[in-house]
Amino acid sequence: MSLSRRALIGIAGGAIASGCLTGITAAVAAPAVIGVKELNVRTLSFDCTNAGEQLHNATYWVEGSYVPEVLEKINHALRDWRANEVHPIHVGVLDLLYGLVDPRVRIGEATA
Numbered sequence: 001m002s003l004s005r006r007a008l009i010g011i012a013g014g015a016i017a018s019g020c021l022t023g024i025t026a027a028v029a030a031p032a033v034i035g036v037k038e039l040n041v042r043t044l045s046f047d048c049t050n051a052g053e054q055l056h057n058a059t060y061w062v063e064g065s066y067v068p069e070v071l072e073k074i075n076h077a078l079r080d081w082r083a084n085e086v087h088p089i090h091v092g093v094l095d096l097l098y099g100l101v102d103p104r105v106r107i108g109e110a111t112a
Contacts, residue, residue, distance in 0.1 A: 044097055045057055
């Protein structure tokens with residue numbers, strides 16, 4: 001038995017349509033996400049044009065606490081590139097920057 005391309009497409013279309021009507025396709029297309037909680041995080045990215053360095057997706061604040069290792073990376077990325085001196089960036093400045101990126105954050109609200 002030989003099926004033409006048109007007949008094969010018609011059969012496939014009928015199978016997809018019947019799957020949509022019974023909800024089979026929805027079960028396959030929507031993966032089960034159970035017990036997943038969105039983390040309360042603050043993430044910034046920096047493009048340091050003078051030093052030619054980039055720092056992408058630096059999550060410096062997670063669930064109400066600052067992440068010291070990431071703060072060190074941010075301090076290094078934003079260092080005085082002429083003297084190669086690293087000075088700590090106040091976390092309030094990072095929060096202000098994040099407030100510009102995410103308007104849901106109110107600048108000046110308690111962070112810890």
